[in-house]
Amino acid sequence: MECSIPFDELYQAGYQRASNFLFDNSPFIYPFLEWLISTKNSISPETKFQENKNAIKENISNWFSWLIFGKDPNEAISQLKIDAILKSQVCGLVWKPGTNAYRCRTCENDTSCAICLECFNAGDHIGHDCKF
Secondary structure, eight states, X not given: OOOOSOHHHHHHHOHHHHHHHHHHTGGGHHHHHHHHHHOGXXXXXXXXXXXXXXXXXXXXXXXXXXXXXXXXXXXXXXXXXXXXXXXXXXOOOOOOTTOOEEEETTTOSSTTOOEEHHHHHHSOOTTXXXXX
């Protein structure tokens, strides 16, 4: 693909603006990444020689992260963690002697799986092979 986008200017625009542009113009993502990896401009000139390798890796890693998530990777990962907690299939009930439990053989991962009454009632087990 012949590229008329000045990648150095896109790079200088920063992660947020560049990732927004590239998401809206997806055919340019791969050429931008090729340019980013191959260019000597991916680190600042004032970086010491010994630090170049680590600086280049970190810089490219940051660009990849922004392009994968389309926004600040730290915010995206935090949101993923929150979503995982909210969608977790573990309710956190502390099982005590005498606690009633259900088994749904249709849903269970193995024979040791049990479901508390509240989670069982909140789930959709109609037509499933269940046991109290």
